[in-house]
Amino acid sequence: MLTYFNLRDDSGKLHPYINSRAAPDFLAALLEINQAIPGIAFSRAYSARAEQEVLYAGRFRNSNPVAVPGTSRHESGFAVDVSGIVVRTANGGYARDRNGNFIPTKLGNILIPIFAKHGFEWGARFKDPPHFDADPTRYGYKNRAEAIAAASSYYANCIEGK
Numbered sequence: 001m002l003t004y005f006n007l008r009d010d011s012g013k014l015h016p017y018i019n020s021r022a023a024p025d026f027l028a029a030l031l032e033i034n035q036a037i038p039g040i041a042f043s044r045a046y047s048a049r050a051e052q053e054v055l056y057a058g059r060f061r062n063s064n065p066v067a068v069p070g071t072s073r074h075e076s077g078f079a080v081d082v083s084g085i086v087v088r089t090a091n092g093g094y095a096r097d098r099n100g101n102f103i104p105t106k107l108g109n110i111l112i113p114i115f116a117k118h119g120f121e122w123g124a125r126f127k128d129p130p131h132f133d134a135d136p137t138r139y140g141y142k143n144r145a146e147a148i149a150a151a152s153s154y155y156a157n158c159i160e161g162k
């Protein structure tokens with residue numbers, strides 16, 4: 001199942017769904033974030049396979065890594081992206097400190113620990129600064145593939161209706 005969240009969308013094409021098994025943890029994180037900094041917006045949450053294919057086709061123009069369609073954490077409903085988590089360079093890349101690490105903004109310094117506390121790890125671990133995701137195996141799925149299959153079946157049958 002996917003649970004709908006009434007989220008502010010700064011992409012114009014947000015599908016604001018979270019896998020229902022992680023929805024209580026996501027809600028707890030969201031409420032805590034909104035206490036700390038009101039009005040957080042999301043650029044991505046759930047992605048259907050067709051959307052992932054469009055993103056993948058444009059992957060060389062994307063400053064963030066794009067998963068092969070059928071394997072994205074967004075297709076499982078366990079991931080969200082938020083813009084403005086790290087400092088950017090003048091040419092639009094990501095700034096790094098002297099150790100090569102991303103430099104969180106004020107927003108990043110608020111979100112990263114709150115999401116982590118509720119089970120959503122920061123995507124910097126695979127060079128994807130806007131990204132946060134929870135591990136489907138902590139919510140009873142055997143692996144990510146099983147979570148993707150469950151989410152896409154629910155999306156096709158109950159949301160998209162085809």
Ligand SMILES: [Zn+2]
Nearest residue numbers: 079080081131
């Ligand atoms: Zn992402």
